[in-house]
Amino acid sequence: MSSPSVTSRTTLRPSPPAERPAEAGPRPDELQRSQEKAVVQMLDVPPVADGLAARFAEHGHRLYLVGGSVRDALLRGTGAARRDPGDLDFTTDARPEAILEIAHGWADAVWDTGIAFGTVGMRRGEYILEVTTFRADSYDGASRNPAVRFGDTVEGDLVRRDFTVNAMAVELTGPERRFVDPHGGFAALAQGVLDTPDVPERSFADDPLRMLRAARFVSQLGFTPAERVTTAMSEMAGELARITAERVQAEFSKLIIGTHPRRGVELLCDTGLAEHVVPEVPAMQLETDEHMQHKDVYTHSLVVMEQAIEREADGPDLVLRLAALLHDIGKPATRRKEPDGRVSFHHHEVVGAKMTRKRMRALKYPKAVIDDVAQLVYLHLRFHGYGKGEWTDSAVRRYVTDAGPLLDRLHKLVRSDCTTRNRRRAAALQRNYDGLEERVAALREQEELDAIRPDLDGNQIMGLLGIAPGPAVGKAYKHLLAVRMEQGPLGPEQAEAELRAWAAENL
Structure with missing residues (x-):
């Protein structure tokens, strides 16, 4: 049984000449089939897909690898950037009830939470597979929820997909694999163009x-x-x-x-x-940064994000990247023209942290992510008070304590926030930050810098002062913590003396 031809807009298929001598080479349909076979050979399709296809063929149905799974398989086949192939998407002429029957006894687990939309999910070994009946949906124009209608052809299913690079399919149930590309997705993928199958x-x-x-x-x-x-x-x-x-x-x-x-x-x-x-981001296009080195704060923020990415060590860091993008969003609201003609943005880190929280809450980010990004925005200017190393040990302790587990990210953000074209100034800023990190490391060797606590805990405070649990214990604890931050470790005897002196004046 020969494979049916596929109509495709790919640029890999040349237009036939007006007259074709017998010795001119293969006919257009033969050339197209040859090209399709070459594309299929590029596909990196795992054996689990063929195993599932065999089940569908036994039940008289067709199964197609489709969408992003085909796109990414082609990217892997060409050695381009690749995604984890553990998730596979399929489309089929089988209705949902038939898909469930086919999956029974083959899949390790099956779930039908998407069955109203024609989708059955299943797991086989390390793979997650989703199989969806051909769709020919219609939309009401008021929401993104379609009126689900099942289709009869793979071509009809592909035209409703988002982009041509996701509107390719490979039939797995025929005698040989067949590439289906009615909208030129392969050519678009090769050219790096994003277009839609429909208008x-x-x-x-x-x-x-x-x-x-x-x-x-x-x-x-x-x-x-x-x-x-x-x-x-x-x-x-x-x-x-x-x-x-x-x-x-x-x-x-x-x-x-x-x-x-x-x-x-x-x-x-x-x-x-x-x-x-994120309307706060384009709003930065109207502002000029205080260094007068960038067209606007918007461009500066994009550069900072790129430089922060260069400092990532363990893959993409959403918190760091968001903080880099948003660290200056408080500048439009704090912009002031000074008497000398320069533009200032005093306290933009405080305003920016509040704006960051508001925007991220509106986008329904988890609280932990909001807290981390907002704190980085709030702290990103703290280093600039360091000068040439004039900070006391107390100030260094507070810097570390306020950053807490975000300290490593704060280091990366602050270093990335240097975008001046003045090489001498940039080098000086980096040297100053090297000095701060050396101070942090030195204090860390001397004391428990990452978890600074008073020398006496709550129980010891109550025992020494003979008081019951209550507000006084908390006040005493805060006082000892402030002393610890200012002076470093006191030791039990000095801490007790400090506590009793405080109690004599406050209790």
Whole structure:
């Protein structure tokens, strides 16, 4: 049985000449099939997919590897950037009840939480697989929830997908694998172009989240959106208001931890989408930083984010990247023109920390992430009071204590915040920070710098003063902590003397 031909817009298929001599080479349909076979050979498809396909074939159904799974398999086949292949997506002509029957006895676990949308999830070994019946949905234009309607062809299913690079499929149930690419996804993948199978206005009206996904793919894969895509994004940015904050946050976070987050953020700002996600970021385009070295604070913040990424040691750090992007968002609200003509942004770190909390809460980030990012924004200027090393040991202790477990991230953020083009000044700033880190290391050797506590705990305070639990114990504890921060470790005898002197004046 021969494989049916596939209509494709890929640039790999040349147009046939008007007249074709017999000796001119293979016919267009033969050349197309040859190219399709070459593409299939590039695919890095795990054996578990073929095992599942055999089950579907036994039951008289077709199974296609589809969407991002095909895209990433092709990227792996070409040696390009790759994702974890542990999650696989499929589409099929089988209805959900038939999918459940096929999975029974083969999958290690099966779940049907998405069965109303035609999706059955399953696990086989280390792989998570999702199988969805062909879809031919319609949207009401008021939400992103479709009226689910099952389709009959894979081509009909592919046209409703978000981007052409995700609208490719590989049939696994025939006598040989068949590449299905009716919208030129392979050519778009090869050229790094992001386009939609349908006209972008209709695609984005169906699901406005796709506009944010476009920026995410620019960040993750380094693609360039087609002109018609960016035009539609600009014209339809307001449609993003139909999407829940949780979904927006999920896409934005994936963008930030992508390989090219600056490009993703710039696309959001250029198209106006940022106004509906993080409006504080494009607002920085109006401000000039105090060093007068950058076009605006916006550009400076993007550079800081890139420099922070260079300092990551264990993969993408969402907290660090968000702090780098947002560290100066308080500048527009604190901008002042000084008598000498310079522009100042006094206390912008305090205002920025509050703005960061407000925006991240609106995006429904977890409290722990909000707290960490806001604290880094709040502390990012603290170092600039260090001067040439004039800080006392007490000031160094407070710097470490206020940063707590964020100290390593704070080091990276502060160093990244140096974007001056003056090499001498940049080198001086880095030397000063080297000096601060050396001070931190020296104090850490002398005392428990990462967990500074008073020399006496609450029980010892109550025993020495003969008092019961209550506010007085907390006040005494805070006093001893302040003394400990100022003077360093006191030892039991000196701490007791300090406590009794405090009690004589305050109790």
